[in-house]
Amino acid sequence: GQNIDQPTEMTATEGAIVQINCTYQTSGFNGLFWYQQHAGEAPTFLSYNVLDGLEEKGRFSSFLSRSKGYSYLLLKELQMKDSASYLCAVTDSNYQLIWGAGTKLIIKP
């Protein structure tokens, strides 16, 4: 079966750095997405990786290792507004998106 694993919940301190991991087992791979979802709102796109390596976008970076079936989202200089769920999703060989259950990130002052 197809599976995406992420930690259920993480806690970090304002101003710090946090890394949210995602491991996947899918039938084929055509890209990995990270989305942010604030409570009661719709998911919004953060990043996309299709090749191995690090993609940096401001305070957020996303890393991919296809051989290990592994990605992480790195958030720097954490702000209170970063409190949200972070969803990892993989596009399989049929170009269907498989979603992880999401990681709820709690930021403390």
Add this chain to the structure above:
Amino acid sequence: TAGITQAPTSQILAAGRSMTLRCTQDMRHNAMYWYRQDLGLGLRLIHYSNTAGTTGKGEVPDGYSVSRANTDDFPLTLASAVPSQTSVYFCASSVTANTEAFFGQGTRLTVV
């Protein structure tokens, strides 16, 4: 720019009744999707459409139907609602199946 719009925002529905959730996008995206999101579970794909005139079944299609008569609209119909269909429903669209998806604001449906 409206983007992608869902209606209604929330609804309480009696079991056995039918209902259509509406979804409209003005971005001329080819692909559209319906997901349900339940606590503790990831987004689960109900139905999708890669282009106007075509639809496909996702992970959890039973009890739901869709149509894609044109590029902009992708309604989701529950023929005879059951309590297990209580969920938050998100419609999304993307240029193609492997590009960034834009989500509607969601419909919170309670079946009693």
